[in-house]
Amino acid sequence: MIKTDVVIVGAGPTGLFCAHQLGIIGLKCEIVDNLDKIGGQCIELYPDKPIYDIPAVPECTGEELTNNLIEQIKPFSFKFHLNDRVQELKKENDNWIVKTTNGKEFHAPNVVIAGGVGSFEPRKFQTKSAEKFDGTSVLYSIKDKTIFKDKSVAIFGGGDSALDWAIELSNTSKVSLIHRRDEFRGAPASVQKIKELSKKSIIKLFTKYSIKDVKGNGTLEEIEIKSEEGESKIIKADYVLGFFGLIMQLGPIAEWGLNLDKKTIPVNTENFETNKKGIFAIGDICTYPGKLKLILSGFHEGALAARGCFKYARPNEKYRFEFTTASNTIKDRLGVK
């Protein structure tokens, strides 16, 4: 069990800057994110795309912004819990008990939800028959590639994950690569390589096909794919891999008893608290009259939510506003002179 002042759900730009603001006012926090890396949508959706509307930064990429935010909170040594997801929130006296999928438990008077549009999860096959093989022979990520040795593997998708794994697994497995278009969005070198492997019949390539059915009694035996014109083909497969990118799911957040408006959480604009005392929502996930889904708005929301957290974390102290330019206390916290 970890005791802290604030649990931040989501390590995107908004969550990171809120952590900074908590550090500045002398509070501790722990940051949980479902992704395996820090940065949220910035790092997952557009690491290389330039952003032009961060105040005083004429242009930076999602990755640069993330790296700078990480640098900015370094002095506080806050702990990140990546690859983990907050599953359950329960109130106990003045604390929220926060439980994660990996079995971690936090006790904190405040929770700041900076969850963007929810957590990123792999997009799955829509075919009903694929569900019963989910996790055994229908997979969306690879933990141990040795299980595919000498097996028939059908890989779906047109991005880098699909192409890289098709190339890699073709060394030891019979690989079929299936994509709904004849253009691939993966790196040009990988696309070239796939075409070569297909020419040499090392990989079977099926473009303009999608999945229709997954067949097998207990164990997966074959799959049926269909073209847009309705033409079907049967492919022998021991494993099916789907690489369709990630989708954002609100997930367990919907079950915490918070007021919801579509997929967003209404908050007040004084401190971005939700209908539950001590639970704040900031960034893309919160809504209020005039809400703009901009990173800069998330920064503002995080700064105010941090002050909102102060009164529950230090009920006997009075919060005093200070500037970073002038306050020696803040300079101490930042480790600068």
Added chain:
Amino acid sequence: MAKIKYIEHNGKEHIVEVQNGLTVMEGAVQNDIPGIDADCGGSMSCATCHVYVKEDWYDKLSKKEMGEDDMLDQAYEPNSNSRLSCQIMVSDDLDGLSVYMPEKQV
């Protein structure tokens, strides 16, 4: 201004007037039309405003920009009539456009 018909997967039709300069996605969201989620708010970073446009109209729309097909790969049951409605800009020329929604968004 263009009258746009949004047709839900169950056949229910919504006809609304959408201002020039808005996108077909915004026309749906602003009028509370169900079936177009637009999670990312129109930055072409998700595929939850996916619609189908029949050939007669499909060919009249401005061509897909780079990246739209990449996102559509991640949509629910995309086909050759698929578009992201956040990438269709409304103008007088689109008066009478019909868009069909998929069974669900992702």
